[in-house]
Amino acid sequence: MxxxxxxxxxxxxxxxxxxTPVLLAATGELVAEKSGVLNLGVEGMMIMGAVGGFAAAVSxxxxxxxxxxxxxxxxxxxxxxxxxxxxxxxxxxxxxxxLTLFGLGLSALIGKGFEGIRPPPTAKVPFGPLAExxxxxxxxxxxxxxxxxxxxxxxxxxxxxxxxxxGLILRAxxxxxDAAHALGxxxxxxxxxxxAFGGALAGLGGAYLSLVRVPQWxxxxxxxxxxxxxxxxxxxxxxxxxxxxxxxxxxxxxxxxLQLQAAGYAIPVHLLSMAPFVVTIVALVLIxxxxxxxxxxxxxxxxxxxxxxx
Amino acid sequence: MTxxxxxxxxxxxxxxxxGVVANDGVSFxxxxxxxxxxxxxxxxxxxxxxKMIYGLVRPxxxxxxxxxxxxxxxxxRAARAxxxxxxFQHFSLFxxxxxxxxxxxxxxxxxxxxxxxxxxxxxxxxxxxxxxxxRLVGDLSAGERQRVEIIRCLLQDPRLxxxxxxxxxxxxQEVEILFHTLRKLSSEGTAILYISHKxxxxxxxxxxxxxxxxxxxxxxxxxxxxxxxxxAEMMVGAExxxxxxxxxxxxxxxLEVAGLSLAPLSPFGPSxxxxxxxxxMGEILGIGGVAGNGQEELLAALSGERxxxxxxxxxxxxxxxxxxxxxxxxxxxxxxxxxxxxxxxxPDMSLTENAILTGSxxxxxxxxxxxxxxxxxxxxxxxxxxxxxxxxxxxxxARALSGGNLQKYVIGREVxxxxxxxxxxxxTWGVDAAAAAAIRQALLDLAARGAAVIAISQDLDELLxxxxxxxxxxxxRLSAPRETAALTLEEIxxxxxxxxxMQEAAL
Numbered sequence: 001m002x003x004x005x006x007x008x009x010x011x012x013x014x015x016x017x018x019x020t021p022v023l024l025a026a027t028g029e030l031v032a033e034k035s036g037v038l039n040l041g042v043e044g045m046m047i048m049g050a051v052g053g054f055a056a057a058v059s060x061x062x063x064x065x066x067x068x069x070x071x072x073x074x075x076x077x078x079x080x081x082x083x084x085x086x087x088x089x090x091x092x093x094x095x096x097x098x099l100t101l102f103g104l105g106l107s108a109l110i111g112k113g114f115e116g117i118r119p120p121p122t123a124k125v126p127f128g129p130l131a132e133x134x135x136x137x138x139x140x141x142x143x144x145x146x147x148x149x150x151x152x153x154x155x156x157x158x159x160x161x162x163x164x165x166x167g168l169i170l171r172a173x174x175x176x177x178d179a180a181h182a183l184g185x186x187x188x189x190x191x192x193x194x195x196a197f198g199g200a201l202a203g204l205g206g207a208y209l210s211l212v213r214v215p216q217w218x219x220x221x222x223x224x225x226x227x228x229x230x231x232x233x234x235x236x237x238x239x240x241x242x243x244x245x246x247x248x249x250x251x252x253x254x255x256x257x258l259q260l261q262a263a264g265y266a267i268p269v270h271l272l273s274m275a276p277f278v279v280t281i282v283a284l285v286l287i288x289x290x291x292x293x294x295x296x297x298x299x300x301x302x303x304x305x306x307x308x309x310x
Numbered sequence: 311m312t313x314x315x316x317x318x319x320x321x322x323x324x325x326x327x328x329g330v331v332a333n334d335g336v337s338f339x340x341x342x343x344x345x346x347x348x349x350x351x352x353x354x355x356x357x358x359x360x361k362m363i364y365g366l367v368r369p370x371x372x373x374x375x376x377x378x379x380x381x382x383x384x385x386x387r388a389a390r391a392x393x394x395x396x397x398f399q400h401f402s403l404f405x406x407x408x409x410x411x412x413x414x415x416x417x418x419x420x421x422x423x424x425x426x427x428x429x430x431x432x433x434x435x436x437x438x439x440x441x442x443x444x445r446l447v448g449d450l451s452a453g454e455r456q457r458v459e460i461i462r463c464l465l466q467d468p469r470l471x472x473x474x475x476x477x478x479x480x481x482x483q484e485v486e487i488l489f490h491t492l493r494k495l496s497s498e499g500t501a502i503l504y505i506s507h508k509x510x511x512x513x514x515x516x517x518x519x520x521x522x523x524x525x526x527x528x529x530x531x532x533x534x535x536x537x538x539x540x541x542a543e544m545m546v547g548a549e550x551x552x553x554x555x556x557x558x559x560x561x562x563x564x565l566e567v568a569g570l571s572l573a574p575l576s577p578f579g580p581s582x583x584x585x586x587x588x589x590x591m592g593e594i595l596g597i598g599g600v601a602g603n604g605q606e607e608l609l610a611a612l613s614g615e616r617x618x619x620x621x622x623x624x625x626x627x628x629x630x631x632x633x634x635x636x637x638x639x640x641x642x643x644x645x646x647x648x649x650x651x652x653x654x655x656x657p658d659m660s661l662t663e664n665a666i667l668t669g670s671x672x673x674x675x676x677x678x679x680x681x682x683x684x685x686x687x688x689x690x691x692x693x694x695x696x697x698x699x700x701x702x703x704x705x706x707x708a709r710a711l712s713g714g715n716l717q718k719y720v721i722g723r724e725v726x727x728x729x730x731x732x733x734x735x736x737x738t739w740g741v742d743a744a745a746a747a748a749i750r751q752a753l754l755d756l757a758a759r760g761a762a763v764i765a766i767s768q769d770l771d772e773l774l775x776x777x778x779x780x781x782x783x784x785x786x787r788l789s790a791p792r793e794t795a796a797l798t799l800e801e802i803x804x805x806x807x808x809x810x811x812m813q814e815a816a817l
Contacts, residue, residue: 179403
């Protein structure tokens, strides 16, 4: 099925893989922000996940260990952020920006010896006859296991936030840390946990970039994906299902603009490269505008430092 | 009530903060089923004491025994597990969560949400405090929010229920129902530790009272055997001044409000409907009513936060309906809203900075567009002195002050600007008897100097004490003002429209 020089089925099939890094990072940041912490270091955590995952996968030959290492690398960086902002009460915005710069620099250093190497391939999930269905098989059942795992994580996060008691406590901490403290919940502990989870997911997203999407290590390869993840969380009004929508939209346009470039349309490359960012943000702004409560959806304690003084 | 056993025994509790000893060797005991009052001025150490019992603050010294066993809760969870529940003065609720979720957060082992919703409906009906478990707390009125807190406690079958200022937002009828609930609990063997500044209520409800002053126990008594005045004097340790309403004469019409309508400020709030009244110089107009019936909306319309249709608000014959707060301040209309933190004062700014925020229009606190810090500090210090605000200094952040002290500060800030018209909402909420009397006296003195005052309050005794005329606000409609002197409490109750949505089935 080819329309205007673009293979639609190939495009939709690429969409899921192209969206996965941003989807993972945005879901992690969603959890961190729901607990009331604004971590602007997503880009830094992603790139650390990318280099950490790549290094581990190349050294061990196992992509699974690679993804695990990516998650750990992201979480370690997030814990550094948690220590600075939750224990030492440093400013969250400044610390987050520093974390991104730190992650970009450190990853470049670590990644020096890994340039130009191909990582071990990540296994596709064998769906057998399902993958043979014309069209649908290619779109839904032709991906590697991380794509499905990331969808599972989004669903689990949605259910956790909405239906579990631990999720309720996490939201409560993000809404009013003073009230949560008065009821005896450990605000700082909850937030450190949420940050570590957010860092691990950002790391996984980064590892997916370097192990599957590209797949190789290049300096600064996240190229703003962490920032788009942050924007998606805000414009998705802090709701997991809209994060999924935003991430898939972003991934879809990314894939489409690459195909448009390949198809040789006379549209300036810069406009095409810009398209995913513009379209995603415009679409999510429209969603927020249509739902009037969008502005009130932010966790009330987001970005505020908590100190149990009284 | 059984006197021979004790439920809670507190022995020699001491807690010091940098610069202040909040509790100094406090000892008292509570029997099962006893309603025990803790009395004291703002800052006497009542809140610190109950926080230690609830496990929020750890004592420096001293011991507690609960149901015969040593009791030292490391955190509220432990206190709740032992059977201690608490209703907070500053609500510990989450606005973006619904009622059921808020209740679940205060429980140790909440049942599944659906069961919990059902139980909330049951318990709230039994105790005459109707609540919809699915509504967002952010959309509830202050009175309804308190119901959430109380239901949260009741669902845990506590042995000891701590209540910090529970009646400050309730109508007389609601207070009656709350007391009925508390007496029922007490007869079932639940002890209640009750903090309130309303001495008549304590006389009506409590079996015993322990009086705190400056962090020490200075006495105990059976409240029924004392007059409210004697109780107040025990708290203050000095004779109480009666408010003096002499020296006021109603002058010409200052503020004229006619056909004032305003859309609700919050999605579930009331709209103002055709509100109208005249206010004379030297007069205090009391406006009563249950919170959430348009008080905030009325204050917003009068202060200029919300502009209204032309001709609806007139000052001395001039139409000011379209003017914002600062032009109105320049004309002499000042307001002190109910919510102290976040509306009347910026929590994280110092008292000096908060003084500049509303004071710079009428006081020379700025020079060529720059803040004159010396003058601002002088103004803040003047408020602190004149209204006896207990604080280490004007540099302290507003949020660090106790509720009553901050209230004195925000009222003082407006009164000292010598307004022509002053609108106050809940001027003495959470303020102790002596300080409340001082605030009321300040309002009376202001009126005696010729200013017109609108006092919006849920405390009817307060309105009867200070106002010349009384009007009731009910679902956004204002009744015709009537002379206070000729009114009885029953008539006022009827003007207020009875006990809003309350079920008297329990009575």
